[in-house]
Every structure is written in C-alpha cells, then in structure tokens.
Amino acid sequence: MLEIDGLTRRFGDRTAVNGVSLRIPAGQMVGVIGRSGAGKSTMLRMVNRLTDPSDGRIRFEGTDVTALRGRALRDWRMRCAMIFQQFNLVQRLDVLTNVLVGRLNRRPVMTSLLRMFTAEERAMALAALDRFDLAETALQRADTLSGGQQQRVAIARAMLQEPRIILADEPIASLDPRNSRIVMESLRGVNREGITVLVNLHDLATARDYCDRIVALNAGRLVFDGPPEHLTAQRIREVYGVSEEEFAEEAAIAVGATPRHAAIAA
Numbered sequence: 001m002l003e004i005d006g007l008t009r010r011f012g013d014r015t016a017v018n019g020v021s022l023r024i025p026a027g028q029m030v031g032v033i034g035r036s037g038a039g040k041s042t043m044l045r046m047v048n049r050l051t052d053p054s055d056g057r058i059r060f061e062g063t064d065v066t067a068l069r070g071r072a073l074r075d076w077r078m079r080c081a082m083i084f085q086q087f088n089l090v091q092r093l094d095v096l097t098n099v100l101v102g103r104l105n106r107r108p109v110m111t112s113l114l115r116m117f118t119a120e121e122r123a124m125a126l127a128a129l130d131r132f133d134l135a136e137t138a139l140q141r142a143d144t145l146s147g148g149q150q151q152r153v154a155i156a157r158a159m160l161q162e163p164r165i166i167l168a169d170e171p172i173a174s175l176d177p178r179n180s181r182i183v184m185e186s187l188r189g190v191n192r193e194g195i196t197v198l199v200n201l202h203d204l205a206t207a208r209d210y211c212d213r214i215v216a217l218n219a220g221r222l223v224f225d226g227p228p229e230h231l232t233a234q235r236i237r238e239v240y241g242v243s244e245e246e247f248a249e250e251a252a253i254a255v256g257a258t259p260r261h262a263a264i265a266a
C-alpha cells in the first residue's frame with residue numbers, strides 16, 4: 001500500500017501540489033490526469049523523491065518514504081522506477097547496456113559498464129527485451145530505434161530494477177497512436193504481474209482504456225478519484241469547466257503531443 005497524506009509542494013509562492021491524500025493498494029494501475037500545470041509531474045516526482053515535498057507524508061508499506069536518506073533513499077528509488085516522456089536512454093550505448101543500467105544503482109562505482117554485469121543479469125536483460133519484442137535490437141545503438149521501441153527499452157530497464165512501483169510521466173506523449181497502444185499494453189502487462197503503476201496521461205480515453213482508477217488534479221488539488229466509468233464527460237465539465245475535447249486538446253498541446261482524436265483523423 002502506498003499512502004500519500006496531505007502531500008504539498010510549493011515553488012516560491014506557487015503551490016504545485018496542494019494537500020493531496022491517496023491510498024493506493026499494491027497492484028493498482030492509476031491514471032493521473034489534469035490540465036497543464038495541474039501538478040501531475042510534481043506529484044510523481046515526489047513519490048520517487050526526485051522532488052522533496054514541502055509538507056505531507058508518503059508511506060510505503062509502513063515505511064516513511066519522506067524521511068529516507070542516503071542508502072535507504074537510493075533503495076527506494078530503485079523500487080520505484082521512473083519512465084519519462086523522452087525515454088531517457090543513453091543514445092550512444094547499445095540497447096542491452098541501456099537495459100542493464102537498471103541494475104546500476106546496486107553498484108557503488110561505475111567502471112567498465114559491461115564487465116560489471118553478471119551473466120545472470122545479462123540473461124535477465126535479454127529476457128526483458130525479448131518480452132517486449134526487442135531481443136533482436138539488443139546490440140544496436142539506442143538511437144537507431146523508433147520512439148515506441150525506445151520507450152519499451154525504458155520499460156525493460158525499469159523492470160531490471162525489480163520495482164514495486166512504476167511511475168510513468170507522460171510515457172506516450174511523444175508517440176503515435178499505434179506505438180502508444182503498444183507501450184500502454186506493455187505497462188498493463190507489468191501491472192498484471194502485481195507492480196503498481198502510476199501513469200500521468202493527457203489523454204482521457206487512454207486513461208479510461210487502461211487504468212483501474214483515475215485521479216484528477218486541478219491547480220494542485222485532487223478533484224476526482226474513482227473508477228474510469230465515473231469520469232463521465234459531464235463530470236469533466238464540472239471539474240474543469242471545459243468539455244472533454246477542449247481538455248484533451250489543451251493537455252496535448254502542453255506536452256507537445258497530438259490529441260488522439262486529431263491523430264486518428266489525420
């Protein structure tokens with residue numbers, strides 16, 4: 001269980017996340033939605049402690065994540081893998097090594113990359129690539145892969161961390177509809193193994209299609225928390241004061257993506 005209580009983050013006089021409380025049982029797939037600047041990224045980054053909260057508490061299975069320091073904080077970050085919109089692969093390294101990077105935080109010093117990994121770890125990395133249909137790309141440089149393939153490599157890398165939670169910040173915003181589907185299916189696949197997934201999405205339809213639960217933020221506050229079927233077009237209008245289409249367009253422009261309905265029409 002991930003417990004978030006009164007989580008708040010201020011940047012100067014701006015409150016990016018404002019008193020958010022959530023209980024997320026292990027194994028849930030939670031979609032986080034909201035307009036640009038609503039605080040979605042800040043919330044995810046606080047869970048992983050890339051950003052420190054100004055107030056409030058995060059607990060995971062009884063451990064106070066907000067108080068972790070040093071080694072314990074590094075261990076938490078390993079258990080709580082992040083996936084980003086821009087994949088964050090090391091472009092000049094091959095795909096296999098990029099996946100093995102998921103094991104690196106277990107090691108004190110970075111020396112020669114490949115020699116540091118055991119045969120067992122390399123087998124794990126290959127199995128992860130194979131699972132996402134990427135085994136044949138293992139020895140290619142990362143920058144020769146398509147965006148969708150790179151994002152799947154990022155998911156494979158996250159899996160090598162043996163995470164309990166995956167935090168995905170707009171993982172499909174740079175992808176076309178087909179690759180978006182493949183990546184969302186990959187995330188759903190790992191979720192079905194019992195890994196909790198929190199995924200920021202600008203596209204409501206995707207959130208509805210893939211998530212068990214939707215959490216909506218508006219100006220840092222939690223304004224909706226429930227199953228996808230409760231997030232009706234009318235509810236969107238009540239919460240955000242705009243139609244679902246306007247919401248989608250605005251959010252897509254903010255993350256530099258194409259709204260799904262526009263992409264399909266194109």
Ligand SMILES: Nc1ncnc2c1ncn2[C@@H]1O[C@H](COP(=O)(O)OP(=O)(O)OP(=O)(O)O)[C@@H](O)[C@H]1O
Binds near residue numbers: 015017038041042254
């Ligand atoms: N490091 C920072 N310094 C100052 N302000 C910040 C910082 N990070 C975020 N903010 C501000 O906090 C608010 C929430 O930003 P955040 O990126 O979390 O929103 P978001 O919902 O993820 O938006 P988007 O979908 O546009 O990425 C915004 O007003 C943003 O400008």
